[in-house]
Amino acid sequence: MAATIRDIAKEAGVSVATVSRLLNKSGYVGSETAVRVQQAIDRLGFRPNAIGRSLSTAETRTLGVIVPALSNPVFADAVSGVTACARQAGYNVMIAATNYDSAEEVEAAGVFMERRVDAMILTVADPQQSPALDLLDAAGLPYVLIYNQTSCADRPAVTIDNAAAGAEVARVLQGLGHRRLAMISGRFADSDRAIARRDGFLAEARSAGLDAPPVHEVDFIALNVDTVLKELFRAPATAPTALFCSNDLLAISVIGALDRMEIDVPREVSVIGFDGIAIGTHLHPTLATVVQPSREMGEAAAQFLLRRLAGEEAAPPCRLPFTLRLGESAGPAGNARPADLQDPAYTREGDSHDDQ
Amino acid sequence: MAATIRDIAKEAGVSVATVSRLLNKSGYVGSETAVRVQQAIDRLGFRPNAIGRSLSTAETRTLGVIVPALSNPVFADAVSGVTACARQAGYNVMIAATNYDSAEEVEAAGVFMERRVDAMILTVADPQQSPALDLLDAAGLPYVLIYNQTSCADRPAVTIDNAAAGAEVARVLQGLGHRRLAMISGRFADSDRAIARRDGFLAEARSAGLDAPPVHEVDFIALNVDTVLKELFRAPATAPTALFCSNDLLAISVIGALDRMEIDVPREVSVIGFDGIAIGTHLHPTLATVVQPSREMGEAAAQFLLRRLAGEEAAPPCRLPFTLRLGESAGPAGNARPADLQDPAYTREGDSHDDQ
DNA sequence: GTGAAAGCGCTAACAT
DNA sequence: ATGTTAGCGCTTTCAC
Numbered sequence: 001m002a003a004t005i006r007d008i009a010k011e012a013g014v015s016v017a018t019v020s021r022l023l024n025k026s027g028y029v030g031s032e033t034a035v036r037v038q039q040a041i042d043r044l045g046f047r048p049n050a051i052g053r054s055l056s057t058a059e060t061r062t063l064g065v066i067v068p069a070l071s072n073p074v075f076a077d078a079v080s081g082v083t084a085c086a087r088q089a090g091y092n093v094m095i096a097a098t099n100y101d102s103a104e105e106v107e108a109a110g111v112f113m114e115r116r117v118d119a120m121i122l123t124v125a126d127p128q129q130s131p132a133l134d135l136l137d138a139a140g141l142p143y144v145l146i147y148n149q150t151s152c153a154d155r156p157a158v159t160i161d162n163a164a165a166g167a168e169v170a171r172v173l174q175g176l177g178h179r180r181l182a183m184i185s186g187r188f189a190d191s192d193r194a195i196a197r198r199d200g201f202l203a204e205a206r207s208a209g210l211d212a213p214p215v216h217e218v219d220f221i222a223l224n225v226d227t228v229l230k231e232l233f234r235a236p237a238t239a240p241t242a243l244f245c246s247n248d249l250l251a252i253s254v255i256g257a258l259d260r261m262e263i264d265v266p267r268e269v270s271v272i273g274f275d276g277i278a279i280g281t282h283l284h285p286t287l288a289t290v291v292q293p294s295r296e297m298g299e300a301a302a303q304f305l306l307r308r309l310a311g312e313e314a315a316p317p318c319r320l321p322f323t324l325r326l327g328e329s330a331g332p333a334g335n336a337r338p339a340d341l342q343d344p345a346y347t348r349e350g351d352s353h354d355d356q
Numbered sequence: 357m358a359a360t361i362r363d364i365a366k367e368a369g370v371s372v373a374t375v376s377r378l379l380n381k382s383g384y385v386g387s388e389t390a391v392r393v394q395q396a397i398d399r400l401g402f403r404p405n406a407i408g409r410s411l412s413t414a415e416t417r418t419l420g421v422i423v424p425a426l427s428n429p430v431f432a433d434a435v436s437g438v439t440a441c442a443r444q445a446g447y448n449v450m451i452a453a454t455n456y457d458s459a460e461e462v463e464a465a466g467v468f469m470e471r472r473v474d475a476m477i478l479t480v481a482d483p484q485q486s487p488a489l490d491l492l493d494a495a496g497l498p499y500v501l502i503y504n505q506t507s508c509a510d511r512p513a514v515t516i517d518n519a520a521a522g523a524e525v526a527r528v529l530q531g532l533g534h535r536r537l538a539m540i541s542g543r544f545a546d547s548d549r550a551i552a553r554r555d556g557f558l559a560e561a562r563s564a565g566l567d568a569p570p571v572h573e574v575d576f577i578a579l580n581v582d583t584v585l586k587e588l589f590r591a592p593a594t595a596p597t598a599l600f601c602s603n604d605l606l607a608i609s610v611i612g613a614l615d616r617m618e619i620d621v622p623r624e625v626s627v628i629g630f631d632g633i634a635i636g637t638h639l640h641p642t643l644a645t646v647v648q649p650s651r652e653m654g655e656a657a658a659q660f661l662l663r664r665l666a667g668e669e670a671a672p673p674c675r676l677p678f679t680l681r682l683g684e685s686a687g688p689a690g691n692a693r694p695a696d697l698q699d700p701a702y703t704r705e706g707d708s709h710d711d712q
Numbered sequence: 713g714t715g716a717a718a719g720c721g722c723t724a725a726c727a728t
Numbered sequence: 729a730t731g732t733t734a735g736c737g738c739t740t741t742c743a744c
Contacts, residue, residue: 002495004737015715020739027740028713045494050470051410052737055720060407062450069436071634076432080425083453092471094418094450097439114406115448138401139358252638259640278427282608284615284640360721371731376723383724384729408721411736 003044005052011040023048054116059309062092063302064112066122066132068100068190072249073277074294075123078146081298082121089306091118100125100190105132113139119305121298123147125190127155142308144301144316147292149196152318158300160322162193165290166200166244168324169272173242174208176330178270181205181213182232182240184225184254186247188217194246197274201244213240218250225250225257233263241269242330248273248280248289255283255329266331276325285328293320359400361408367396379404410472415665418448419658420468422478422488424456424546428605429633430650431479434502437654438477445662447474456481456546461488469495475661477654479503481546483511498664500657500672503648505552508674514656516678518549521646522556522600524680525628529598530564532686534626537561537569538588538596540581540610542603544573550602553630557600569596574606581606581613589619597625598686604629604636604645611639611685622687632681641684649676 005023009016014033021027022037029037040046054060063086067075083093094117096108102125109132112120119142124130127148133155136143145157173181183201185194198215205213216228233239245251251273255265265271266285273280276291300317307314361379365372370389377383378393385393396402410416419442423431439449450473452464458481465488468476475498480486483504489511492499501513529537539557541550554571561569572584589595601607607629611621621627622641629636632647656673663670 005739006737016738017715017717017740018713021714024739030713033713047466047470049472049737051407051416051472052720053739054407055411055722055737056739058720070426070432070439071429071436073427073429073432076426076429079451080427080453083426083451087452092450092467093452094448095435095439096443096449097436110403111448114403116405116407252635256638279608279635282612282639361723362721372722373724373732374730377730380723386729389729405721408736409723411721411738412723414736 002049003046005046005048007044008037008040008046011044012037058116059118060092060116061090062094062115062117063305064108064115064117064120064122065093065095066105066108066112066120066124067095067097068123068125069097070095072247073279074147074247074275074292077277077294078298078301081295081300082302085299085302085306089302091302091306100187102126102131105130106135108132109135113141117141118309119143121146121301121305126192127157128192142305144304146297146301147193149193152316156304156316156318158297158304158317158320159193160292160320162196163200163203165274165322166197166202167204168200169197169244169274169290170201170204170208170210170213172324172326173244173270173272173330174205174210176242176270178242179210180238180240181210181242181244183213183215183244184228184246184250185215185217186250187219191246197244197246213244225253226260229254229257229261233261239269243269243271245271245273248275248277248287251287251289251329252280252283255285255287266329270330272330276323280325280327283327283329285331287325288327288330289325291323291325293322296320358405359402361402361404363400364393364396364402367400368393414472415474416448416472417446418450418471418473419661420464420471420473420476420478421449421451422461422464422468422476422480423451423453424479424481425453426451428603429635430503430603430631430648433633433650434654434657437651437656438658441655441658441662445658447658447662456543458482458487461486462491464488465491469497473497474665475499477502477657477661482548483513484548498661500660502653502657503549505549508672512660512672512674514653514660514673514676515549516648516676518552519556519559521630521678522553522558523560524556525553525600525630525646526557526560526564526566526569528680528682529600529626529628529686530561530566532598532626534596534598535566536594536596537566537598537600539569539571539600540584540602540606541571541573542606543575547602553600553602569600581609582616585610585613585617589617595625599625599627601627601629604631604633604643607643607645607685608636608639611641611643622685626686628686632679636681636683639683639685641687643681644683644686645681647679647681649678652676 005016005019008019021029070076086093098104105124123146127150148157149162150157188195218225255271272288274290276289280287280289304316361372361375364375377385426432442449454460461480479502483506504513505518506513544551611627628644630646632645636643636645660672
């Protein structure tokens with residue numbers, strides 16, 4: 001079996017307390033004994049048992065991360081940011097995927113609580129109505145949401161202003177000459193951010209005097225976009241010239257489906273996604289999208305919790321800036337595209353103010 | 357503070373042993389007391405402390421996963437498979453990313469050992485020469501490699517036959533009429549599987565009597581493919597008509613770079629990747645690739661370890677089958693493409709035999 | 713500068 | 729069917 005701190009103590013002819021002090025650099029230990037102990041450690045290949053330590057210190061130095069799915073690059077990137085931060089602070093990361101199922105959210109949160117993670121980072125379906133978060137609040141366990149759309153005062157979250165981003169999309173599409181917009185979204189019940197994006201999008205479209213864009217929900221798993229698109233493009237006269245998709249994966253599917261329908265993107269219809277996943281820039285046409293700083297979100301969330309656990313009184317970052325990346329998939333509708341927007345490299349900084 | 361098993365015992369008027377028995381469904385507990393205890397648990401919102409349990413049972417019910425990066429969908433998908441299996445077996449998953457750095461591999465392995473994970477799943481740079489694996493072997497800690505190319509007898513690994521896959525690529529490209537092949541690969545020092553793919557590719561090209569395809573290494577992080585491609589396509593007479601890329605992300609970059617060089621894929625040059633990441637099917641042209649069953653790999657690895665931990669004597673799956681997905685990016689070179697291969701849906705089952 | 717001992721929350725004999 | 733108790737490996741007062 002693996003050596004214990006007592007084996008080391010015996011081997012070095014000291015007490016366990018001394019070994020512990022050396023391991024944690026807490027308290028004095030004579031330079032000579034230090035050497036003896038270190039040699040014993042090396043000789044036996046001793047690795048302190050973190051479980052024993054955790055039981056004693058009541059901290060696991062572990063962060064729990066709960067995301068809807070890892071197969072979506074947006075979440076994988078955020079987790080990437082979390083692990084990087086955690087690692088250099090000597091923390092570990094446990095992960096769980098919920099498959100966009102709120103029951104799995106509670107379960108994962110419960111499991112992580114039993115595992116006594118020091119804090120959690122999560123994305124839930126609906127932060128206003130979340131048994132998982134209720135659980136954490138009741139237990140007083142520190143957490144930060146990522147991606148979720150809440151006001152910071154409410155439940156701590158590092159995210160972007162999804163409503164502002166949705167509005168920005170409507171504004172830009174309109175600027176490109178589009179008059180008939182439409183939105184295709186994943187299930188709103190699964191995503192509060194999709195709701196915010198829609199609301200901002202619709203509000204801006206309305207205030208610009210456009211017809212209210214139709215909004216279609218699709219099952220993100222089954223991804224039955226074909227039927228929805230058939231419906232949307234049945235009558236050429238009323239067909240939209242621009243499609244706002246609630247996320248990049250969805251946008252990519254939509255572009256594929258339009259291609260099969262022999263509808264040309266962007267010549268006949270513009271498509272813009274949301275998230276800014278990396279491969280978007282490698283697609284043809286290049287994917288237009290709202291870029292979220294996913295990795296930074298994960299980092300910021302971890303950073304905040306780590307500080308808090310270290311006793312520092314840090315405020316959560318709350319709102320990160322988003323960026324519009326006008327890829328080629330949001331090209332001109334007809335010939336309505338203004339000259340000053342023809343540069344695909346055109347980007348525009350999003351708001352980073354802190355209100356809801 | 358959170359309630360302990362003793363609080364529950366007191367609250368229910370029983371001993372801690374009884375509470376423990378109820379929690380673990382081990383040993384008898386009267387149906388009447390069971391109710392009292394359960395009520396106490398509910399009343400106090402008690403969650404058993406897994407740390408205490410682990411210290412006592414010497415098992416953490418945790419799997420450690422170490423992969424080069426989470427931002428590569430290939431690894432994210434495998435992790436996805438692992439978490440799914442783990443979850444339904446009551447296990448948890450810790451993750452670490454090494455950034456293709458072998459020093460980080462050892463560090464992560466060491467940390468996971470201190471955390472006392474029950475087993476590990478990992479992808480290393482070189483399984484033949486791996487301090488991380490030496491560490492695990494020395495400690496007798498169960499592990500399975502994924503993606504890594506080893507013979508099963510050597511170090512347990514669930515993977516595909518990368519050499520056979522590389523050969524298959526050469527064979528198919530040749531079947532499409534290509535005579536001048538080339539390979540672009542990530543650093544071989546970082547990836548034993550890239551080496552195997554290359555070797556199989558070159559061997560098949562040779563035995564088919566083709567000129568030895570040039571092989572170019574590129575830095576997978578910096579992704580400086582442009583210079584390499586400039587070099588390859590300097591002289592039209594010797595330029596390759598087909599490019600084999602060691603992974604999909606690389607292939608996508610290559611296609612983008614060729615596009616910027618105004619070299620048409622697949623009209624002027626075919627490109628085929630490796631991995632079979634999901635978005636490949638949504639690209640234009642659709643990405644030709646060798647599909648690895650990533651999620652299944654993660655599942656198989658987890659499954660095997662879980663069985664082993666449960667005391668069952670299970671053999672690791674070792675070799676999973678790969679599939680060739682002949683996307684549009686590997687189209688005809690000139691007009692040499694034979695009629696019977698024109699269907700992009702053409703796929704071919706890979707070997708699943710177990711040899712090296 | 714070092715040691716002895718209590719205790720973290722749980723499980724698992726062993727008793728009864 | 730239930731209780732008592734001795735650890736699991738570590739940290740941390742408190743003495744010396």
